[in-house]
Amino acid sequence: MDVEIIAFDVFGTLVDWRTSITAELSRIGQRAGLNADWAAVADAWRSRYGPTLAAVRRGEREYQPLDALHAIMLDEVVAEFGLQALTEADRDELVLAWYRLRPWPDTVPGLTELRRLHILLPLSNGGIGLLTRLARSAGMPFDCILSAELAQSYKPDPRVYLLPSGYFDVRPERVLMVACHPGDLQGAKRAGLRTGFVPRPLEWGAEKGAPPAPPDTDIVADDLVALAALL
């Protein structure tokens, strides 16, 4: 596959948001004297993501960077779970927890290997500042940081998928989008990119498992180290 640029989904595909966010909710919640099923709180926070971003894409909600939407969604989850003992400062700290998510064990070695021959960049709904700080914290070696923020929209808006080919002056099929979410790969495919699927069966905990790859996926690999070997 003759690709020059590999673009990565981040939350779920490169980093284990659920374990990291559950741990931070638990730590900060207990500090505030609260008890809860913190994994369920993390899942509820993340579950609001899809519908909230879809409202922005449909123009029903004004574009705001993901940090601002994370704060709004957290307030909703606080109300849902009765966690009002979390102060404004606690909530701000939790929004920043998305800057320090743990990478999957294959992420850093896989990216390091893939970077030898390809330009690597995140293509995420997280903002430029969030993604840059997360890449530093997790040690993820990117060549540049691209974000849906640069299109003032969110994936799967095709304008987001066309950011790499635009900035690098290459045809969209010279860009490989790698993700663990079928909807992300379908959006990339519609925009003319090549697509690569890696399953992340632990993204939503041990019971959920991974969805299947879309049938027209160009390349499927067990993880990023395996993807590097295939390319």
Add this chain to the structure above:
Amino acid sequence: MDVEIIAFDVFGTLVDWRTSITAELSRIGQRAGLNADWAAVADAWRSRYGPTLAAVRRGEREYQPLDALHAIMLDEVVAEFGLQALTEADRDELVLAWYRLRPWPDTVPGLTELRRLHILLPLSNGGIGLLTRLARSAGMPFDCILSAELAQSYKPDPRVYLLPSGYFDVRPERVLMVACHPGDLQGAKRAGLRTGFVPRPLEWGAEKGAPPAPPDTDIVADDLVALAALL
């Protein structure tokens, strides 16, 4: 100085454009059967940069990425020096020579040291694609790539200097702009950034020397390794 982000000018400050471009002009020119004072051709090409970008900032010329302006300025220099034997392919190759400029000897060790405690990014008139490929080629370790392209303008437009504080949600004085060009630092200072000067006396060859730092520069260092020691 309490800064979180260090933004770098690139052409001249981090990389020795003149030696690299002179060598490429000489190689490709001789291949086309031409003889010329290739350093003078390189200087002429680069000298058109300031006035051409100023015309964009004044709105007299439509915004185009730097690659396109490099091509236009090269055509002008070809006419000026009688180098019409350079084909379209030769000229395209010369525009891409800006992707592979040689870093100054202190650049990579200095950036590596500075990156331990700060977020590093280029803030250059080069485009995202150019800067990313140049960073890979020269081994410059940035955390993210910012470019005047993101403001659809050129330095010293204040909108360019305010890109890092905007994307990273920090006050402008938490950003240190490092450059060897007084005008660049004066523009950054007007926009509220901190400023750091490093002299590059060889930028225009051995005879020209470096200009003095602006009087209100926050920090002056002999090179980037010295800057890392001062910070």
